[in-house]
Amino acid sequence: MTSLPSSSAAPAVAKLAAAAAAPGHDAQAEVEAEAYERTHVHGVYEAIAPHFSATRHKPWPAVASFLQAQHPGSVGLDVGCGNGKYLRENPAVFMLGSDRSAALVALARSRLGRSDEVGGAQQQPAAKKRGETTKPDVAVAAATTTNAAAGSGMEFSHEGGAAISDVLVADGLSLPFRDRAVGFAICVAVVHHLSTRARRQEAIRQLLRCVKTGEAASGQVLVYVWALEQGNSRRGWDEGGEQDLLVPWVLKSKSQTQQSRTPRKGLDNQTKAEQDAVVANKSGEPPASTMPAGDGPAAGTGGVGHTDPVFQRYYHLYRKGELEEDVLAAGGVVITSGYERDNWWAVAANEAPPSQPEK
Template identity: 45%
Template sequence: MAAYEDQHVHQVYDKIASHFSATRYKPWPIVHEFLTTLPPGSVGIDVGCGNGKYLNINPNVFIVGSDRCENLVKIAKDQAPTQDVATADILSQPHRPSSFDFALSIAVIHHLSSPERRVEAIASILELLKPAGEGKALLYVWALEQKNSRRGWDENSEQDVLVPWVLTKQFKEPSKKKKMGDSTESESTSGPSTENTESSADNEDSKPFLRYYHLYKQGELEDNVRSAGGNVLNSGYEKDNWWAIVERTT
């Protein structure tokens, strides 16, 4: 499983990091609300922080960032120089247990390729939180139920899929700087959408990079949280994603 994820998740994000980052700059509304309502002085962690777009949302809290992709970590460090960002795997965090008031994991857990590894990932996040209701985490995963999306996934679709990402020409050339509005991905104006970034159809020389996703069905995220030893405080559906705010039970 780890080797499969290395090929279809980690290696892909290392290659598409700049292009991916160009589509991720506007905060997802529920994440923004979660961060801006935290008590001043709170200390948290963004597990799978990507380009670090959430690290500076609330200047009254401190967020440690971590991501498995070294190239995204470099971008995050540039965008959030006052925050601490490290390269780390979600299943092997270098931080002390029970250290954080809050945690984020936005569009990360669905990249784990087995039920056991997804539960383990949630357990690793819960372990970082302060115990007995003192800490809380916000989790986001792609939803299976997407009848109104371009992809049209629904409850009868396969849950384990490979989603293509086409690296457009400008991002193949390191000398060119990325521009915020250049992506065709809908997420660039909203949040962690399930739409993949694709170049125009006439860009035939673009090679698609296939990313693994597990598409969560309704109730599955909550079940995973309970299996990991957590308690669900709130949960819902937002633009092709399932989300949950969770805490430790001990």
């Protein structure tokens, strides 16, 4: 994606970890970790959503086969669904996708094959009223399934009409799904964006809370994270290297017009804590590196001659065995795990059946 070098996030993350370890400072530490992620994860995805989405079409094979193996009529979660590329992978299951980024969820929804929110209806609310009323007291409008995404310059396939899957905006650490509600969950390239180990484990714990226990071939959670061991990758990371990194994303100028408004929102509303988190990051990247185009030069990003804005995303690169450790710490068991093209993955389940009887 970019030739810009990644940079260390270790000092910032060490500070977050130290804050978390300090007695009586749990709440404040959480606030600081959240603020750091808002700057180096959430704000970035809000800003780069369309560009990011345009690069995310191919499913990971391990994820695709996990989804294909689910029974027809299963209900599953995709936590951190991004642009929703996995929501139609298995059309026989009902997928509930969630993401922290509202911009990505809107893209995901448009990919599900509806026109009532992205295109015409947004500018013309009256358009939704045009359908016939089929139920007493309830106006039910006919929503057509034309290619709503066309307006955003994206290409989506809508084979089979509207998908049965659905999306919503939620934080992975405060998921709105009821306990034991679903048959399975996937969480792909998400957990590695959380800046403390406690938060990464909590994210896995939340996933496990939502899936059923006890049934055969049910209640499995697939977690997929970036690996430290990327010996074959041009990125140059490998065993023994630093695990906490800021990885640049260069926003190509041709798509800037689409996003000239979105980046400001999250970044202009920086709180004191956020700014502190940025300043605390002595990685050599000035805070300006997270500024979008239009807010002055996105200079100082190390890319000589670059005029495209550069966003720094935080990553914790998982070393071999670490994902399994986090699953265990989250109260789960590892069913199977493996490595796939620069990523570690694990299929986890709850350790014991719930103490409460099924209702």
